[in-house]
Amino acid sequence: MATIIEMRQELTDLGRELEQATKKGYEMAHDPKTEIEALQDQSDAIDRLQVRMALIKQDIAREEGTGSQNAEPVKSAKPRNGGFASLGEFVNAVHEADTPGGSRDKRLARVTDAATGANETTGADGGYLVPPEYADGILDLVKDESVIYPQARRVQINGNRLIEVYLNETNRKDPSTGSRHGGILAYWKGEADQYQAVKAAFAERTTNLSKLTAYCPVTEELLQDYAAIEGTLNDLVGREFAFKIDDAMFNGSGANNIPLGILTTGTGSNPNNAALVTIAKESGQAAATVNVQNILKMYNALIAQQRKKAKWYINQDLEIVLMQIMLQTGSISGEGTTGSWGMPIYTPPGAYGNANATMLGLPVEPNEHCAAVGSVGDIVLADMSQYLIIERAGVTKQSSIHVRFDYDETVFKFTWRAGGRPDWMSAIEAYKGNTKRSPYVALATRS
Numbered sequence: 001m002a003t004i005i006e007m008r009q010e011l012t013d014l015g016r017e018l019e020q021a022t023k024k025g026y027e028m029a030h031d032p033k034t035e036i037e038a039l040q041d042q043s044d045a046i047d048r049l050q051v052r053m054a055l056i057k058q059d060i061a062r063e064e065g066t067g068s069q070n071a072e073p074v075k076s077a078k079p080r081n082g083g084f085a086s087l088g089e090f091v092n093a094v095h096e097a098d099t100p101g102g103s104r105d106k107r108l109a110r111v112t113d114a115a116t117g118a119n120e121t122t123g124a125d126g127g128y129l130v131p132p133e134y135a136d137g138i139l140d141l142v143k144d145e146s147v148i149y150p151q152a153r154r155v156q157i158n159g160n161r162l163i164e165v166y167l168n169e170t171n172r173k174d175p176s177t178g179s180r181h182g183g184i185l186a187y188w189k190g191e192a193d194q195y196q197a198v199k200a201a202f203a204e205r206t207t208n209l210s211k212l213t214a215y216c217p218v219t220e221e222l223l224q225d226y227a228a229i230e231g232t233l234n235d236l237v238g239r240e241f242a243f244k245i246d247d248a249m250f251n252g253s254g255a256n257n258i259p260l261g262i263l264t265t266g267t268g269s270n271p272n273n274a275a276l277v278t279i280a281k282e283s284g285q286a287a288a289t290v291n292v293q294n295i296l297k298m299y300n301a302l303i304a305q306q307r308k309k310a311k312w313y314i315n316q317d318l319e320i321v322l323m324q325i326m327l328q329t330g331s332i333s334g335e336g337t338t339g340s341w342g343m344p345i346y347t348p349p350g351a352y353g354n355a356n357a358t359m360l361g362l363p364v365e366p367n368e369h370c371a372a373v374g375s376v377g378d379i380v381l382a383d384m385s386q387y388l389i390i391e392r393a394g395v396t397k398q399s400s401i402h403v404r405f406d407y408d409e410t411v412f413k414f415t416w417r418a419g420g421r422p423d424w425m426s427a428i429e430a431y432k433g434n435t436k437r438s439p440y441v442a443l444a445t446r447s
Contacts, residue, residue, distance in 0.1 A: 004060055004063050007056050007059055007060050007063070008060065010056060011053060011056045011057065011060070014049055014052055014053050014056070015053065017049060018046065018049040018050065018053065021042065021045055021046050021049060022046060022232075022235065024042060025039070025042045025043060025046060028042055093105040137234055137238075138234055138237055138238045138241065138395040138397075138414065138416075139238075139394060139395050139416070140238075141234060141235065141237075141238025141239070141241075141242070142238050142241045142242045142245065142416075143242075144238075144242075145238060145239050145242035145243075146242035146245060146246050147246055147365065147367060148245075148246045148249050148250070148313075148367075148369075148384050148387075149242065149245045149246055149249065149389065151309075151384040151385050151387075152249065152384055152385065152387040152388065152389040152420065153385060153386070153387065153388050153389065153423060154389045154390075154391065155388065155389070155390050155391075156390075156391055156392070156393050157209070157390050157391070157392065158392075159209075160208065160209045160417075161206055161207060161208045161209060161390075161419075162206070162207045162388075162390045162419075163204060163205070163206050164204070164205055164206075164207070165202050165203070165204050166202070166203055166204075166205060166425065167202060167203075168202065168203045168425075169426075169428060170426050170427075170428060170429065171428060171429035171430075172428060172429065172430060172431035173429065173431060180431075203425070205421075205425065207388060207390050207419050207420070207421050208419050209390060209391075209392065209417045209418065209419045210257040210258060210259060210417070210418060210419045211257060211415060211416070211417055212241055212244055212245070212415070212416045212417075212418060213413065213414060213415050213416075214237045214240060214241070214413070214414040215411065215412075215413055215414075216233060216236075216237065216411065216412045216413075216414070217409040217410070217411050217412075218233070218409060218410050218411070218412060219409055233412065237395075237414050241395070241414075241416055245259075245389075245418065245420075246367075246369055247261075247369045248261060248420065249261055249262065249384065249387055249389075249420060250262060250263055250313075250367075250369040250370070250377065250380070251263055251264065251369060251377070252264060252420070253266075253270075253271065254266065254270075254271025254272075254273075254421070255270065255271055259389075259418075259419050259420035259421060260273060260420065260421040260422065261273070262275075262276060262380070262382060262384075262387065262422050262440040263276065263371075263376065263377045263380070263440075263442060264276075265278075265376075273422050273440065274425060274426045274427070275422050275424035275425060275426050275427050275438045275439070275440055276422075276427070276438065276440045276441075276442060277301045277427050277436055277437065277438040277440065277441045277442070278376065278441075278442050278443070278444050279294060279297045279298050279301060279441065279442070279443050279444060280444050281294070281443070281444050281445070281446045282294065285446055286446070287374055287446050287447045288373050288374030288446060288447070289321070289374075289446055290318060290321050290322065290325065290378075290379060290443065290446075291325065292325050292326070292327055292328075292345060294379075294443050295325065295345055295359065295360070296360075298379070298381045298441045298442075298443060299360050299362075299381065300435065301381075301435065301436070301437055301438065301441045302381050302382075302383075302437065302438070302439065302441050303428065303437040303438060303439060304437075306383035306385075306386065306439045307362065307383075309383045309384075309385050310362055310381060310382060310383040310439070311362060311363045311364070311365050311381075311382065311383075311384070312359050312362055312363065312364040312365065312379065312380070312381050313365055313366075313367040313369075313370055313379070313380045313381075313382065314364060314365070314366055314367065314370055314378065314379045314380075315366070315367075315368075315370040315371065315372060315373055315378045315379070316366040316368070317372075317373045318373055318378060318379055319348075319357075319366065321373075322345075322346035322359065322364070323344075323346055323348060325344070325345055325346060326342040326343065326344055326345070327342050327343050327344070327345050328340050328341070328342040329341060329342045329343060330342070345359055345360055346358075346359045346364065347359070362381070374445065374446050374447055375445055375447075376442050376443070376444060376445050377442055378443070379442070379443050380440070380441065380442050381441040381442075382439060382440045382441065383439040383440075386422065386423045386424055386439040386440070387420060387421075387422055387423055388420055388421055388422070388423045389418060389419070389420045390418065390419050390420065391416070391417060391418040391419075392416075392417035392418070395414055395415065395416045396414070396415045396416075397412060397413065397414050397415075398412070398413045398415075399411065399412045399413070422440060423439075424438060424439055424440070
């Protein structure tokens with residue numbers, strides 16, 4: 001039996017092979033000299049790679065103790081319940097059904113929109129909902145491509161919002177204003193002493209589902225290329241969904257159907273992440289710089305319980321700056337010579353045997369959603385497991401030829417119902433001292 005490390009390596013190798021096979025299928029589909037049999041063989045090869053990867057994922061989940069019940073089922077390349085064998089076969093059937101004089105595949109009758117019951121399965125409206133087995137693959141791609149989303153606390157819901165009750169905690173003082181653990185405080189008492197009454201302060205919050213969509217016109221020629229359409233649409237939409245959910249978790253406004261990001265500091269009635277701790281710049285600090293005091297104060301502001309899962313997220317342009325920061329440990333002055341020495345606080349990938357960059361012992365991850373150097377959010381220390389994502393299972397896909405009929409294109413619409421917010425509702429004042437701490441820490445603007 002292969003080890004988990006060996007299985008993960010095989011999964012990585014298969015992923016590269018699948019990417020190359022999909023690219024080849026795309027090139028074959030656009031080559032007028034390609035025989036249909038060769039194109040079908042390439043499509044079959046892609047299906048086999050996908051099935052093999054799904055099997056390995058199940059084995060890894062089983063070995064890690066998640067159990068076969070939680071492992072995702074292998075998606076067979078063969079049609080289930082008389083359905084379509086691939087997304088390419090389905091979209092080609094939709095195109096044929098909606099083309100004047102074309103025939104309508106009877107399997108389309110099984111495809112219905114249970115959510116609205118509207119006219120999305122009628123030829124007159126030209127809309128069809130893709131069978132659910134083809135929607136799951138895009139969410140798999142989102143998980144693989146996203147940097148931040150897989151770390152979040154994810155909750156699947158059946159409705160359109162999640163209502164939660166939480167303990168209202170803003171400080172750890174003892175005695176406090178009744179805030180620690182929401183007011184559930186304990187007291188030392190002697191024999192026959194009267195118990196001191198405590199009462200928890202609860203609050204309620206609502207997280208609403210939003211809708212992330214992609215709108216993809218596809219030419220009549222491309223619809224005939226099964227391997228190309230499946231690989232291209234799934235890959236590009238999955239990548240874009242991954243980009244958008246990561247960006248929302250960092251920078252989302254919390255308004256206009258956008259999740260609330262950890263860096264959002266609204267004013268007045270505007271949505272606000274009250275749990276964000278922002279570290280002020282040092283006196284006289286130059287614009288667009290980061291210094292050792294900034295880093296140490298950010299590290300101190302991260303609540304200790306979250307350090308095991310926390311990471312530094314940085315704008316990639318900051319790598320050059322961090323490599324030059326030293327923690328001074330000594331100095332020399334005399335006979336016209338002055339100087340100092342110290343130790344680096346940032347360790348680049350490959351140094352001292354580390355596979356990845358670290359700073360003060362925590363991973364450092366360049367992230368394109370971080371702000372430009374010098375702005376709030378260019379460097380962030382956060383535990384993103386303390387971010388809530390709610391979602392409806394799967395990604396739905398619909399198609400219509402009528403929107404772009406005069407361009408000889410079929411439009412495919414992808415929809416993912418998801419929402420999110422920081423899990424912590426406020427920063428917490430320390431038990432001793434006045435320092436405020438949180439799972440989300442950023443550096444103030446240096447301009």
